[in-house]
Amino acid sequence: MAIAELLFFAYRDFIGEPDSVLQEYGFGRAHHRVLHFVWRHPGMRVADLLDILNITKQSLARVLKQLVDDGLVLQEEGANDRRERRLHLTEKGLVLADKLSAFQRKRISRALAEAGPEGCSAVRQFLLSMVAEEDQPRVRELIEAKVAPDMWRAREVERHD
Amino acid sequence: MAIAELLFFAYRDFIGEPDSVLQEYGFGRAHHRVLHFVWRHPGMRVADLLDILNITKQSLARVLKQLVDDGLVLQEEGANDRRERRLHLTEKGLVLADKLSAFQRKRISRALAEAGPEGCSAVRQFLLSMVAEEDQPRVRELIEAKVAPDMWRAREVERHD
DNA sequence: AAATATAAGTCAACATGGCTGACATAACTG
DNA sequence: CAGTTATGTCAGCCATGTTGACTTATATTT
Numbered sequence: 001m002a003i004a005e006l007l008f009f010a011y012r013d014f015i016g017e018p019d020s021v022l023q024e025y026g027f028g029r030a031h032h033r034v035l036h037f038v039w040r041h042p043g044m045r046v047a048d049l050l051d052i053l054n055i056t057k058q059s060l061a062r063v064l065k066q067l068v069d070d071g072l073v074l075q076e077e078g079a080n081d082r083r084e085r086r087l088h089l090t091e092k093g094l095v096l097a098d099k100l101s102a103f104q105r106k107r108i109s110r111a112l113a114e115a116g117p118e119g120c121s122a123v124r125q126f127l128l129s130m131v132a133e134e135d136q137p138r139v140r141e142l143i144e145a146k147v148a149p150d151m152w153r154a155r156e157v158e159r160h161d
Numbered sequence: 162m163a164i165a166e167l168l169f170f171a172y173r174d175f176i177g178e179p180d181s182v183l184q185e186y187g188f189g190r191a192h193h194r195v196l197h198f199v200w201r202h203p204g205m206r207v208a209d210l211l212d213i214l215n216i217t218k219q220s221l222a223r224v225l226k227q228l229v230d231d232g233l234v235l236q237e238e239g240a241n242d243r244r245e246r247r248l249h250l251t252e253k254g255l256v257l258a259d260k261l262s263a264f265q266r267k268r269i270s271r272a273l274a275e276a277g278p279e280g281c282s283a284v285r286q287f288l289l290s291m292v293a294e295e296d297q298p299r300v301r302e303l304i305e306a307k308v309a310p311d312m313w314r315a316r317e318v319e320r321h322d
Numbered sequence: 323a324a325a326t327a328t329a330a331g332t333c334a335a336c337a338t339g340g341c342t343g344a345c346a347t348a349a350c351t352g
Numbered sequence: 353c354a355g356t357t358a359t360g361t362c363a364g365c366c367a368t369g370t371t372g373a374c375t376t377a378t379a380t381t382t
Contacts, residue, residue, distance in 0.1 A: 002285070004175075009292045014168060014291055036165070054177075055341090057358095057359075081349075111287045115287035123287045125280065126284045130174060208329065216369065217370065224368080245378095
């Protein structure tokens with residue numbers, strides 16, 4: 001059971017540094033998650049974000065509104081479907097997202113180095129296998145794609161066939 | 162940066178199943194953490210738990226009191242220092258802790274299997290390296306010990322030399 | 323013995339970020 | 353046109369984190 005505890009401590013410290021930075025900006029962990037996913041997958045829709053974060057529309061709306069109001073996130077009408085709000089980061093948003101991510105990148109690359117060269121793929125496989133089975137294909141696609149706006153939508157359509 | 166996202170999804174689903182079970186008992190994630198650490202390290206003091214969880218005494222008190230009142234956790238006076246409350250699980254507490262842990266054990270062992278035989282130690286090393294450097298020795302001791310009441314105390318004393 | 327330090331508990335107030343339920347608006351779809 | 357979908361919003365609740373001030377019991381130091 002040591003892995004369970006390691007995972008707890010690892011995650012605790014993984015989010016610890018960004019948390020303190022966020023506090024200076026008046027944001028919290030929830031803002032970080034939104035910022036991160038919009039950063040990595042610009043053009044993402046609100047519904048995609050809801051799926052990823054596993055939270056309610058109302059919870060997301062609260063933080064998303066703040067990020068938009070504070071000029072970190074832009075919403076633009078979907079090209080095909082004008083109901084959609086495709087999400088992007090502004091320059092200001094990019095700066096913060098990158099700053100937060102820097103801490104995490106550093107920690108991860110140090111940890112990967114200490115896990116050894118073949119350890120990297122083992123870690124990757126382990127983490128993916130920890131994800132709920134039904135979400136694994138989506139997570140796989142998500143992390144492989146640099147930009148993944150419509151891919152997500154296509155998958156949604158498939159599932160309802 | 163894919164690892165950051167994998168870690169997010171892995172952790173999200175790692176705590177997902179126990180969360181639903183806890184809800185039936187009227188408990189939350191905070192209770193789970195207390196239950197887990199007291200389970201793995203019976204005889205732990207309140208101060209140790211505070212150190213591990215990185216939360217305030219008042220936050221801990223709220224959930225700990227509920228667990229004691231509901232008969233899942235026992236507090237007994239320290240043998241040497243009667244100010245201490247050494248924490249233990251009751252039979253009822255053991256049952257729930259084990260039930261919650263079962264989901265996580267299953268998920269972890271499946272994921273480790275898919276990471277391969279040498280993958281296991283790589284994962285372990287990776288997670289340990291993700292922990293804040295100053296906490297790594299303590300975490301190492303904690304996860305290696307089956308029971309770790311006074312070890313923690315000894316370390317505290319050392320540090321103030 | 324008196325002073326101080328430590329372990330734990332408590333009260334009050336507040337912030338964050340989840341939740342439910344109800345409802346509104348605009349735009350797409352059949 | 354009718355129904356569905358994507359998004360937003362209002363209102364209130366709950367869990368769990370925070371700070372600050374204070375108490376009690378016990379241990380340690382002077």
